[in-house]
Amino acid sequence: MAGIDAGVELERELDLLSGVSPLAARAPRGTGLYRFLASGLASEDSETTPRAPFTWLTEELIIRLGVWWSPSGYARLPTMTPWCIRDRSARYDRGPESWGAPRQDGYFRDDNSIIKKLPLPLNITTTPGHRYAGRALSKGRGFTACHIWRLLGDGYIAGADPWLYSFMPNLVWIPKPIAPLTDQSGSLHIQRILKRTSLALYRDVIPTTATSPYIEYAWSRLNEPELGRTLPLDRLSHFDVDDAFVNRRLKYLDKFAGAAEFVLDRGDAPSYTVSSRYTAGLPLLERHALEAFGRAMTDYAVAVKTPATSGASFRVDVARGSMADKPPALRDVP
Numbered sequence: 001m002a003g004i005d006a007g008v009e010l011e012r013e014l015d016l017l018s019g020v021s022p023l024a025a026r027a028p029r030g031t032g033l034y035r036f037l038a039s040g041l042a043s044e045d046s047e048t049t050p051r052a053p054f055t056w057l058t059e060e061l062i063i064r065l066g067v068w069w070s071p072s073g074y075a076r077l078p079t080m081t082p083w084c085i086r087d088r089s090a091r092y093d094r095g096p097e098s099w100g101a102p103r104q105d106g107y108f109r110d111d112n113s114i115i116k117k118l119p120l121p122l123n124i125t126t127t128p129g130h131r132y133a134g135r136a137l138s139k140g141r142g143f144t145a146c147h148i149w150r151l152l153g154d155g156y157i158a159g160a161d162p163w164l165y166s167f168m169p170n171l172v173w174i175p176k177p178i179a180p181l182t183d184q185s186g187s188l189h190i191q192r193i194l195k196r197t198s199l200a201l202y203r204d205v206i207p208t209t210a211t212s213p214y215i216e217y218a219w220s221r222l223n224e225p226e227l228g229r230t231l232p233l234d235r236l237s238h239f240d241v242d243d244a245f246v247n248r249r250l251k252y253l254d255k256f257a258g259a260a261e262f263v264l265d266r267g268d269a270p271s272y273t274v275s276s277r278y279t280a281g282l283p284l285l286e287r288h289a290l291e292a293f294g295r296a297m298t299d300y301a302v303a304v305k306t307p308a309t310s311g312a313s314f315r316v317d318v319a320r321g322s323m324a325d326k327p328p329a330l331r332d333v334p
Contacts, residue, residue, distance in 0.1 A: 013065060037054060066173065072208075078167060078168055086147075106290055118166070142175055145171060252274075
């Protein structure tokens with residue numbers, strides 16, 4: 001079955017919606033769609049008037065075309081790639097090319113490249129009759145991996161925290177022409193409704209693995225939006241996380257933990273890891289940073305492999321600032 005092309009699906013949905021929405025009929029088919037929707041949303045009271053034309057059309061497109069991670073997958077593997085962080089300065093346009101080099105604490109510097117490839121092997125589960133059903137995304141065909149929370153309440157950028165960068169509730173895949181609405185300069189309403197939807201979709205899911213400490217840490221850092229509407233949960237599409245996907249993520253955790261251990265034991269670069277820059281940069285890091293990084297990856301891998309035990313509960317009190325109650329993998333989080 002052919003992969004999903006976001007551009008094709010977006011144009012198709014606009015054509016279908018044109019039968020009930022004059023706004024959809026005159027909406028641009030392409031890159032101009034973002035500005036068209038953003039300017040319209042700015043003129044409406046989207047929070048209290050859900051049937052306002054621009055609000056309704058924008059939400060409807062996100063409902064029909066966006067893809068979230070399945071709550072069952074989140075229950076197994078809440079953070080998918082904790083070995084990497086987002087660092088926009090890693091690319092040429094922000095300085096010397098350094099994508100894939102290790103940050104000073106050992107974490108892989110990414111520019112969203114790692115994240116956007118994660119769901120490509122996965123089929124999508126959705127509502128009966130939906131065109132996405134049983135299909136997967138096409139590589140490079142018009143989807144953007146959007147981070148729902150960018151700025152945290154304490155002023156930090158979520159992507160710089162390895163436990164938030166690939167935290168499933170912080171991610172949704174949306175067609176590129178409307179994805180900028182999730183950014184700060186896009187639409188405050190869209191940002192709020194995506195946050196509320198994420199909370200409604202995932203917050204009360206009980207983990208099936210021993211990852212509760214990581215889940216509670218992540219949520220403790222994500223600021224909750226003002227009360228209001230969510231997108232209808234029963235109409236959302238989800239990436240169907242399978243055993244093969246989880247096992248691939250565990251192999252990466254083992255690879256990064258093993259690379260740190262190799263350098264600590266031998267003082268030399270390991271064989272190729274994920275990028276040549278990362279491999280070459282590891283021996284240049286401080287020993288304590290390598291130890292902390294390797295321990296974090298090993299501890300998380302153990303948590304993902306361990307079934308949740310009844311009665312296990314953990315909540316990180318960020319306001320209190322205590323690190324002593326955190327599991328080992330989180331004690332070294334900046």
